[in-house]
Amino acid sequence: MKWYSLFAVGLVVVPVFVFAQQASNLSEMASLLQSLQELVSNLARQVGERLPIVTATVHETDVTRDGIINERDWEFLRDRWFSADPVADINGDGVVNSVDFGLINRNWGKTVQ
Numbered sequence: 724m725k726w727y728s729l730f731a732v733g734l735v736v737v738p739v740f741v742f743a744q745q746a747s748n749l750s751e752m753a754s755l756l757q758s759l760q761e762l763v764s765n766l767a768r769q770v771g772e773r774l775p776i777v778t779a780t781v782h783e784t785d786v787t788r789d790g791i792i793n794e795r796d797w798e799f800l801r802d803r804w805f806s807a808d809p810v811a812d813i814n815g816d817g818v819v820n821s822v823d824f825g826l827i828n829r830n831w832g833k834t835v836q
Contacts, residue, residue, distance in 0.1 A: 777814050779826040781833045786810055792830040800824055 787795045803811040803819045813823040 777822055777826065779813050779830070781830050782835050783813055784827050784830045785835050786813070786827075790835045792827060792833050796827050797824070800827065 781792060784792050785796060786799045789795060800811050800819055800823055806819050807817055808819055809815075811819040811823065813826045816822065
């Protein structure tokens with residue numbers, strides 16, 4: 724007996740847990756693996772279509788304008804967490820959130836040229 728547990732997030736179906744008794748033969752195992760590969764491929768395509776890749780230059784993440792991405796920039800964002808501060812909202816989505824912190828983390832330690 725095989726069963727699959729799926730968790731739906733919007734229109735994206737995310738495999739949370741897949742359980743199957745030991746396959747009785749190699750053909751059954753290959754079929755299960757192919758099904759899982761198709762599911763993961765489809766999921767990756769759907770996520771790529773719905774979630775934009777957000778990037779920012781070193782200059783954009785230097786919110787304190789001191790020439791380096793460091794703890795001062797991180798603290799600047801922390802103090803404006805969930806605000807609409809346009810300087811701290813690096814990606815411009817209207818709110819200072821984890822996306823903006825992620826952009827600072829990506830450029831951490833870099834200097835503005």
